[in-house]
Amino acid sequence: MNLPDLKEARKRTDKKVDYLENDNNIKKIFENKKYFLKTYGCQMNVHDSEEIRKYLEMLGFTSTDNLEDSDIVVLNTCAIRENAHDKVFGYLGRCKHLKKEKPGLIVAIGGCMSQEENVVNEIKTKHPYVDIVFGTHNINELPKLILNAKGKLDIEVYSNEGNVFENVIYSRDSKIKAWVNIMYGCDKFCTYCIVPYTRGKQRSRKMDKILEEVIDLKNNGYKEVTLLGQNVNAYGKDLEENYDFATLLENVAKTNIERVRFVTSHPWDFTDEMIDIIAKYENIMPYIHLPLQSGSSKILKLMGRRYTKEEYLELYKKIKSKVKDVAITTDIIVGFPNETEEDFNETLDVVEKCKFDGAYTFIYSKREGTPASLIKDSIDLKTKEERLYKLNELINKYSKEANEKYLDKNVKVLVEGISEKDSTKLFGYTDTMKLVNITGDKSNIGKIVNVKITDAKSFSLDGEICNG
Numbered sequence: 297m298n299l300p301d302l303k304e305a306r307k308r309t310d311k312k313v314d315y316l317e318n319d320n321n322i323k324k325i326f327e328n329k330k331y332f333l334k335t336y337g338c339q340m341n342v343h344d345s346e347e348i349r350k351y352l353e354m355l356g357f358t359s360t361d362n363l364e365d366s367d368i369v370v371l372n373t374c375a376i377r378e379n380a381h382d383k384v385f386g387y388l389g390r391c392k393h394l395k396k397e398k399p400g401l402i403v404a405i406g407g408c409m410s411q412e413e414n415v416v417n418e419i420k421t422k423h424p425y426v427d428i429v430f431g432t433h434n435i436n437e438l439p440k441l442i443l444n445a446k447g448k449l450d451i452e453v454y455s456n457e458g459n460v461f462e463n464v465i466y467s468r469d470s471k472i473k474a475w476v477n478i479m480y481g482c483d484k485f486c487t488y489c490i491v492p493y494t495r496g497k498q499r500s501r502k503m504d505k506i507l508e509e510v511i512d513l514k515n516n517g518y519k520e521v522t523l524l525g526q527n528v529n530a531y532g533k534d535l536e537e538n539y540d541f542a543t544l545l546e547n548v549a550k551t552n553i554e555r556v557r558f559v560t561s562h563p564w565d566f567t568d569e570m571i572d573i574i575a576k577y578e579n580i581m582p583y584i585h586l587p588l589q590s591g592s593s594k595i596l597k598l599m600g601r602r603y604t605k606e607e608y609l610e611l612y613k614k615i616k617s618k619v620k621d622v623a624i625t626t627d628i629i630v631g632f633p634n635e636t637e638e639d640f641n642e643t644l645d646v647v648e649k650c651k652f653d654g655a656y657t658f659i660y661s662k663r664e665g666t667p668a669s670l671i672k673d674s675i676d677l678k679t680k681e682e683r684l685y686k687l688n689e690l691i692n693k694y695s696k697e698a699n700e701k702y703l704d705k706n707v708k709v710l711v712e713g714i715s716e717k718d719s720t721k722l723f724g725y726t727d728t729m730k731l732v733n734i735t736g737d738k739s740n741i742g743k744i745v746n747v748k749i750t751d752a753k754s755f756s757l758d759g760e761i762c763n764g
């Protein structure tokens with residue numbers, strides 16, 4: 297694999313991609329050409345796609361939702377579970393077919409899958425019609441790779457030594473709310489997880505750079521920022537400066553941007569000070585995504601999660617008691633190798649006790665190269681599927697109950713736009729991250745308004761704008 301020197305790459309990055317901004321001829325090259333950009337996976341990838349899109353648009357491409365209409369296909373991939381991998385190779389089949397009709401089509405693959413050596417080898421040997429493979433540490437190289445695409449595979453993936461890139465430019469999805477990276481990578485090495493290998497070791501951005509970005513967004517009319525990291529509570533631990541996530545959060549709150557959110561939290565790094573800051577500032581939203589993964593202390597140990605069932609429950613209780621009306625959601629994996637019925641029942645027990653507002657639930661998926669992949673598993677898929685079903689029933693019961701508490705209440709909602717499902721309705725999110733479909737006038741888009749909740753479903757609320 298081609299792994300260029302990162303120091304050299306840094307030098308190029310510091311110059312941003314001015315070479316595009318200042319050269320009008322380049323833009324013409326792809327005028328009237330269309331791009332199809334497909335994003336898989338987490339918010340990190342969604343935000344990376346905002347960078348990818350910026351480059352595509354700078355090169356003159358315009359967007360299309362129809363792959364068959366496109367002149368360049370960019371797949372921003374996820375490696376976290378096997379099915380994400382299968383979906384990407386499904387799309388590649390369509391690209392192969394399309395390329396027969398349109399030999400000029402450029403096919404580019406980025407994201408976490410391209411950081412996996414075995415995937416890159418698979419592309420090399422079985423998918424020769426792919427033009428570009430780029431990694432998560434060198435997205436800024438994409439314009440050059442596209443300009444140089446010669447109809448033969450060009451692989452430019454950096455190893456995991458990545459530094460923090462500043463001055464990144466984005467074509468953001470929204471003019472109302474924005475993602476802000478506060479760190480890259482992860483040092484936790486949970487035994488089932490591929491992220492530390494695909495995204496590299498933890499690298500925090502300097503606090504002043506993050507604050508600059510937030511202030512800039514606020515000055516440009518943004519109402520909400522979400523601070524992004526695989527493990528935000530560990531923010532700063534890799535920096536020489538003596539500051540942590542609590543300090544960062546407080547400083548972001550002090551910019552007075554109307555809403556501050558953050559994902560994802562890890563129970564291990566969650567300090568009392570962080571809870572106090574979240575409770576203290578009105579513009580820090582009372583919503584926390586706090587992955588549990590398993591309720592069994594035995595499985596948690598095998599997962600390398602560094603907390604027990606009891607410690608999770610204690611933290612949960614503390615957050616609930618200190619942060620008024622907080623909503624807490626979680627991630628749970630069922631069927632980790634050798635998870636017994638008793639272990640699974642421990643997970644159900646935590647769900648019963650916590651009554652989460654919602655949860656993302658997954659069947660364990662073996663990831664090559666992770667420590668858990670070496671454990672011989674004695675549990676069959678059918679048992680895992682049955683456990684997932686049972687878990688989901690319980691999760692859904694509690695999300696509905698959590699939503700029902702909002703009935704007839706007046707809540708603040710940041711209106712984001714027109715509902716995709718019903719064009720006569722608006723949609724937005726409460727402070728606690730509940731999706732609300734709203735009856736009201738379009739002039740409210742971009743505003744934080746009072747909404748009276750008229751109906752509560754399992755996954756959303758209905759409401760109408762009121763003036764009180």
Ligand code: 5AD
Pocket residue numbers: 376377488489490587589627628629658659660661662663
């Ligand atoms: N199998 C199943 N789920 C996984 N996750 C991460 N790795 C795996 C895996 N190998 C889940 C975790 C994590 C979420 C983003 O994805 O629950 O919190």
Ligand code: SF4
Pocket residue numbers: 482483484485486489490491492526527562
């Ligand atoms: Fe993966 Fe664990 Fe890091 Fe989350 S904290 S990204 S699950 S290694």
